[in-house]
Amino acid sequence: MKVLSIYIVKEVLKGSLIAILLLVTLFNLFTFTDELKNLGHGNYGMKQILMFLTLTTPGLFYEVIPSGALIGSLAVVGAIANHREIIAMRAAGLSTGWIIRRIMLAGLFLVLLSITVGEFIAPTCERAAQLLKNTAQNDSVVMRTRYGMWLREGNSFINVRKIMEDSSLSDIRIYDINPQHKLERFTHADHAKFLGNQQWRLENVKHSEFDANRFTADTQSEQIWQSSIDSDLLKVAVVSADNQSLYDLYMYIDFLKQNNQKSQRYEAAFWNRLINPFVTFVMLMVSAPFVIGIGRGTSTGARILVGVLIGELFDAFDKMIGHAGLIYELNPILTAALPSTLVFFAALYAVKRVG
Numbered sequence: 001m002k003v004l005s006i007y008i009v010k011e012v013l014k015g016s017l018i019a020i021l022l023l024v025t026l027f028n029l030f031t032f033t034d035e036l037k038n039l040g041h042g043n044y045g046m047k048q049i050l051m052f053l054t055l056t057t058p059g060l061f062y063e064v065i066p067s068g069a070l071i072g073s074l075a076v077v078g079a080i081a082n083h084r085e086i087i088a089m090r091a092a093g094l095s096t097g098w099i100i101r102r103i104m105l106a107g108l109f110l111v112l113l114s115i116t117v118g119e120f121i122a123p124t125c126e127r128a129a130q131l132l133k134n135t136a137q138n139d140s141v142v143m144r145t146r147y148g149m150w151l152r153e154g155n156s157f158i159n160v161r162k163i164m165e166d167s168s169l170s171d172i173r174i175y176d177i178n179p180q181h182k183l184e185r186f187t188h189a190d191h192a193k194f195l196g197n198q199q200w201r202l203e204n205v206k207h208s209e210f211d212a213n214r215f216t217a218d219t220q221s222e223q224i225w226q227s228s229i230d231s232d233l234l235k236v237a238v239v240s241a242d243n244q245s246l247y248d249l250y251m252y253i254d255f256l257k258q259n260n261q262k263s264q265r266y267e268a269a270f271w272n273r274l275i276n277p278f279v280t281f282v283m284l285m286v287s288a289p290f291v292i293g294i295g296r297g298t299s300t301g302a303r304i305l306v307g308v309l310i311g312e313l314f315d316a317f318d319k320m321i322g323h324a325g326l327i328y329e330l331n332p333i334l335t336a337a338l339p340s341t342l343v344f345f346a347a348l349y350a351v352k353r354v355g
Helices: 002-036 046-082 085-091 096-120 122-138 231-237 246-258 264-292 300-327 332-354
Strands: 141-145 148-153 156-163 169-177 183-196 199-210 215-226
Touching: 002 046, 002 096, 046 085, 046 096, 046 122, 046 264, 046 300, 085 096, 096 122, 096 264, 096 332, 183 215, 246 264, 264 300, 264 332, 300 332
Parallel strands: none
Antiparallel strands: 141 148, 148 156, 156 169, 169 183, 183 199, 199 215
16 A cells, blocks of 8 residues: 555656646746847846746746646546556555545645745745846846835935835935035935836925035925836835735734734735645645546546646636635635635535546
8 A cells, every 4th residue: 555655646746746847837938938028128138037037936836836736637647547557446445535645645745845935935036036127127226225225326326215005105315426426416205106208206395405515405395206217116125915925924914904004905915825835735636536537538638638727717716706805805714715615625526426
């Protein structure tokens, strides 16, 4: 029995990892094609594109693990079924449940891999990738500190203390330095809104100008600020649900609640991220009826096609429920768990029918 257990686990892992690597390669090729459209924008060259792809690969790897597990299980265990090995196992007294538990044991290794990549590697790499891309395209120096975000544009140094979710800015300080490296002008604005075409609208603006003999100051209710700094560059500093670990999301949700701000989008992201690794178990359970009792003579290509279709349908259903939950402010735990729970019990029912 131990030999059979190792055999099934090894085959499922091998098939799943191959499928995951193929999916990552395929999606990276699509991303590479898209990024070529931005080639030459600022300092965004081929080296930066390849670095961007490298940094986004861990996040992509994390996202495709459930789909890879489904496709790999359908292909590998399906081939075992086609060779009548599963029939031989059942004839030897092994139950359908025993076979499924071995498939799920392989899933446990994939879940541990998913948690490791998703929590400790992907978030950091994703933030670095977005920072690399945006700073290269905007040709600006960016640094995040405890005092906000610092950018350099020519001889101007811009300090942004707070960036809103819509990429508007609050508490902006602009320091203009002359060729002698002395402060020439200081500008403070309470708020800034990006208008497009390299223009920002500053509100409640205070100017201070310095020269060798005098100091002048004035205020304006509004001012148009010409800057090559794009709002996309500033998005790298906004807390994004897509590049945060569970701990980071939990702390940010707590911060929002303490400041009486809406946190539902981040709560939904938190529970989705918590449940996502275990979607691998759901996908493996979905594969079970197809490899144990349905279509034993089906080719590997047909099984892979089935896996792709099921994976896409599940992803669409999951996103639909998630968006509905945000629109109607439903319980984030419910909206995160509902798709996986429904699919899991449907697969469990199918297994009982064919077992």
